[in-house]
Amino acid sequence: MISSENINTHISEFDGIHRLALSVDCVILGYDEESLKVLLVECNTPPFVGKLSLLGELVNPDETLDEAAHRVLGIWTGQESLYLEEVRTFSNVDRHPLGRVITVAYYSLVEIDHFELSGMNKMNLKWVDVNSVGDLAFDHNKILNECLDSLQQRLREKPIGFNLLPEKFSLNQLQNLYEVVLGITLDKRNFRRKILSLDVLIDLGEMQQDVAHRPAKLYGFDHDKYAQNRSQGFKFEI
Amino acid sequence: MISSENINTHISEFDGIHRLALSVDCVILGYDEESLKVLLVECNTPPFVGKLSLLGELVNPDETLDEAAHRVLGIWTGQESLYLEEVRTFSNVDRHPLGRVITVAYYSLVEIDHFELSGMNKMNLKWVDVNSVGDLAFDHNKILNECLDSLQQRLREKPIGFNLLPEKFSLNQLQNLYEVVLGITLDKRNFRRKILSLDVLIDLGEMQQDVAHRPAKLYGFDHDKYAQNRSQGFKFEI
DNA sequence: ACAAAAGTGTTGATAATACACCCATGT
DNA sequence: ACATGGGTGTATTATCAACACTTTTGT
Numbered sequence: 042m043i044s045s046e047n048i049n050t051h052i053s054e055f056d057g058i059h060r061l062a063l064s065v066d067c068v069i070l071g072y073d074e075e076s077l078k079v080l081l082v083e084c085n086t087p088p089f090v091g092k093l094s095l096l097g098e099l100v101n102p103d104e105t106l107d108e109a110a111h112r113v114l115g116i117w118t119g120q121e122s123l124y125l126e127e128v129r130t131f132s133n134v135d136r137h138p139l140g141r142v143i144t145v146a147y148y149s150l151v152e153i154d155h156f157e158l159s160g161m162n163k164m165n166l167k168w169v170d171v172n173s174v175g176d177l178a179f180d181h182n183k184i185l186n187e188c189l190d191s192l193q194q195r196l197r198e199k200p201i202g203f204n205l206l207p208e209k210f211s212l213n214q215l216q217n218l219y220e221v222v223l224g225i226t227l228d229k230r231n232f233r234r235k236i237l238s239l240d241v242l243i244d245l246g247e248m249q250q251d252v253a254h255r256p257a258k259l260y261g262f263d264h265d266k267y268a269q270n271r272s273q274g275f276k277f278e279i
Numbered sequence: 280m281i282s283s284e285n286i287n288t289h290i291s292e293f294d295g296i297h298r299l300a301l302s303v304d305c306v307i308l309g310y311d312e313e314s315l316k317v318l319l320v321e322c323n324t325p326p327f328v329g330k331l332s333l334l335g336e337l338v339n340p341d342e343t344l345d346e347a348a349h350r351v352l353g354i355w356t357g358q359e360s361l362y363l364e365e366v367r368t369f370s371n372v373d374r375h376p377l378g379r380v381i382t383v384a385y386y387s388l389v390e391i392d393h394f395e396l397s398g399m400n401k402m403n404l405k406w407v408d409v410n411s412v413g414d415l416a417f418d419h420n421k422i423l424n425e426c427l428d429s430l431q432q433r434l435r436e437k438p439i440g441f442n443l444l445p446e447k448f449s450l451n452q453l454q455n456l457y458e459v460v461l462g463i464t465l466d467k468r469n470f471r472r473k474i475l476s477l478d479v480l481i482d483l484g485e486m487q488q489d490v491a492h493r494p495a496k497l498y499g500f501d502h503d504k505y506a507q508n509r510s511q512g513f514k515f516e517i
Numbered sequence: 518a519c520a521a522a523a524g525t526g527t528t529g530a531t532a533a534t535a536c537a538c539c540c541a542t543g544t
Numbered sequence: 545a546c547a548t549g550g551g552t553g554t555a556t557t558a559t560c561a562a563c564a565c566t567t568t569t570g571t
Contacts (some may be wrong), residue, residue, distance in 0.1 A: 061340055063301060063381060102299055102379055106370040129365050130383055132344040141340050143301060145368055213550070230552070231534065254548040255541035451523070468525070469561065492522040493568035524567070533558070540551070 061141040065110045066097035066181070067125075068146065068188040069118065071153030071168060072205040074214065077222050078153065078168040079185060080117065081177070088138060089178030093167065095185065097144065110147045117166065124150040124204040128184075128191045136180045148188040150204035193223055200241055200277050203262040209245055211257035212236065219279060239277055241267040299379040303347045304335035304419070305363075306384065306426040307356065309391030309406060310443040312452065315460050316391065316406040317423060318355065319415070326376060327416030331405065333423065335382060348385045355404065362388040362442040366422075366429045374418045386426040388442035431461055438479055438515050441500040447483055449495035450474065457517060477515055479505040 069080040081093040096117050100109045107125065115121050125147050132143040153168065171189060176182065196202055202218050203210075216232045219225075236242065243263040249256035267277070307318040319331040334355050338347045345363065353359050363385050370381040391406065409427060414420065434440055440456050441448075454470045457463075474480065481501040487494035505515070 060298070061301060061338070063299060100299070100370075100381075103372060105372065106368050106381065127367050130344050130368065132338075134341060134343065143338075143344065211550080228535075229550090230536085233551085235533090249550095251543090252549080253543045255543095255550045257550055449523085466561070466563085467523090468563085471524085473560090487523095489570090490522080491570045492520080493524080493570095495523055518571105520571085521569090522567100523569095525565090527563090529560105529562090531558100531560070534556080536554090538552090540549105542548085542550095544545105544547085 061143060063100045063106075064097050064142055064144045065100060065106055065113060066095045066131075066144045066146050066184055067110055067113045068095055068128075068148040068185055069114065069151060070148060070171075070192070070205070071151050072218055072221065073153050073168075074217065075221070076170045076172065077205075079171050079174065081167050081169050081174070082117075083165045083167075084178040086139065086178065092176060092178040093169070093174075094178035095181045099142075106145050110145075110149075114149055118151060120151070120155065124201060126191070126195070126201075128188050131180055131184055133180065144184075146184045146188055148192055150192075150201060152205065152207060196222055197279050198277060200239075200262065200267055208261055209247065209259040210261075211249060211259060213257060215260075235279065239275075240270060241277065299381060301338045301344075302335050302380055302382040303338060303344055303351060304333045304369075304382045304384050304422055305348055305351045306333055306366075306386040306423055307352065307389060308386060308409075308430070308443070309389050310456055310459065311391050311406075312455065313459070314408045314410065315427075315443075317409050317412065319405050319407050319412075320355075321403045321405075322416040324377065324416065330414060330416040331407070331412075332416035333419045337380075344383050348383075348387075352387055356389060358389070358393070362439060364429070364433070364439075366426050369418055369422055371418065382422075384422045384426055386430055388430075388439060390443065390445055434460055435517050436515060438477075438500065438505055446499055447485065447497040448499075449487060449497060451495060453498075473517065477513075478508060479515065 071078045071080065080096060082096055084090060084092050084094040096113050098109060098113050098116070100106060104112065106127070110125050110127075111121060111123075114123050114125070126149075128146045128148060130143060130145050134141065136142065136144075171185070174182070174185065177185065196219070202215065202222070205218060205222075206214060212233050213229075215236065216227055216229065219232075220227055241263055242260045243266070245259045245261050247259040249259065271277070309316045309318065318334065320334055322328060322330050322332040334351050336347060336351050336354070338344060342350070344365070348363050348365075349359060349361075352361050352363070364387075366384045366386060368381060368383050372379065374380065374382075409423070412420070412423065415423065434457070440453065440460065443456060443460075444452060450471050451467075453474065454465055454467065457470075458465055479501055480498045481504070483497045483499050485497040487497065509515070
């Protein structure tokens with residue numbers, strides 16, 4: 042078929058055949074030193090009542106998708122400026138039982154005990170180990186899995202893992218995070234050499250307190266150093 | 280703000296405040312041994328009349344976004360099963376002068392002389408060197424640039440460049456493609472060693488014909504071998 | 518014979534891997 | 545003193561980067 046029509050030819054049909062709704066769904070991920078967890082909520086939409094689902098919202102006419110995703114984070118976590126990354130769209134025609142809803146999936150990395158689940162949220166929200174997630178509502182298992190794949194890939198090439206840790210962390214905490222999220226084991230000495238050679242950590246000159254073993258040195262992530270390195274063509278890669 | 284509302288609470292507002300339109304925009308890329316080119320069309324929407332734009336369409340209610348993108352390819356190239364990759368959404372509130380149109384950007388890799396631009400298309404369509412693209416309509420410069428960035432990244436880690444070449448190609452053609460798309464120069468001997476070691480090329484036992492120099496051996500991309508390697512954890516990386 | 522692009526190996530530098538013991542703290 | 549996790553170096557191997565000449569074809 043050859044045609045000279047295009048998107049603009051059809052713009053008047055907004056109210057007609059092209060009616061659909063757009064949502065964002067957020068895979069909010071946290072890390073508690075043992076496992077990677079995803080924040081889920083009990084679903085109240087038939088036929089999924091009782092199942093858990095990701096956190097999502099319809100997109101408002103006066104906001105971008107990034108803004109909508111940040112709004113979702115704000116609603117459920119009370120925080121605004123968390124790490125967010127768009128993954129991809131999910132647009133199967135029958136993915137939502139109540140109508141045509143196309144969704145854009147994001148994942149977010151949060152420090153899991155930065156906020157207490159409280160009030161109303163406490164009743165419906167759950168942190169669930171990503172390896173123990175059962176059947177979710179809608180196509181949310183698929184969305185979750187694709188977001189996790191995407192995270193694994195990006196974690197190896199961008200210094201984003203720090204978003205899951207407290208501001209001050211030990212090298213072993215960092216290594217453990219990589220091991221848990223990537224599902225691999227790493228050699229301690231090689232890992233330390235590698236991460237320090239990337240020159241994005243700042244030695245805080247502080248030590249862990251009140252631990253029942255030799256206290257570890259604490260480090261922070263140096264955004265400026267990373268930006269500087271990156272602008273000079275250095276690649277971050279684990 | 281704490282809330283127990285979610286996407287489903289608002290589902291009845293489809294016809295109200297959440298009205299918006301969704302489109303796909305395709306960055307269709309071709310390669311002619313000298314440069315990477317993008318397929319553009321003359322825009323007929325004020326205030327962009329006379330400018331060039333990417334190829335896009337509104338999404339129909341009965342199709343997925345991938346299907347919509349394939350439809351766009353079919354309309355303008357006459358071919359259906361070309362390489363397509365979703366990049367990301369563009370959702371600025373005022374990105375379209377006629378209303379709220381959120382778009383999902385795709386790029387596509389095509390063999391540039393697999394199809395002749397003909398008939399009506401001939402009048403409006405242009406292959407433009409990606410380095411000589413002027414001001415495009417809408418936010419299409421931004422979309423184009425992000426798709427090119429995404430392509431550069433993916434070209435290094437997935438064997439997708441072959442989609443831009445004829446089925447039978449020489450190693451020098453392939454090297455030249457990488458050099459043009461990535462904007463770098465590569466060492467001939469190192470490139471050959473590397474690409475052959477990846478074990479995804481099949482020596483066709485054929486030679487170039489009618490060239491005014493020593494004819495090159497022709498190779499093809501072996502999808503099966505690649506799939507096999509990948510399933511065994513091998514990484515493709517240039 | 519000449520022009521034009523195809524093809525081919527070696528060496529030195531750098532980065533990745535494998536591996537085992539002593540140290541500092543709290544109980 | 546013991547339990548717990550923190551911290552360190554070296555030798556081997558694999559990978560990457562730099563580099564120049566000969567070969568085959570058409571004109």
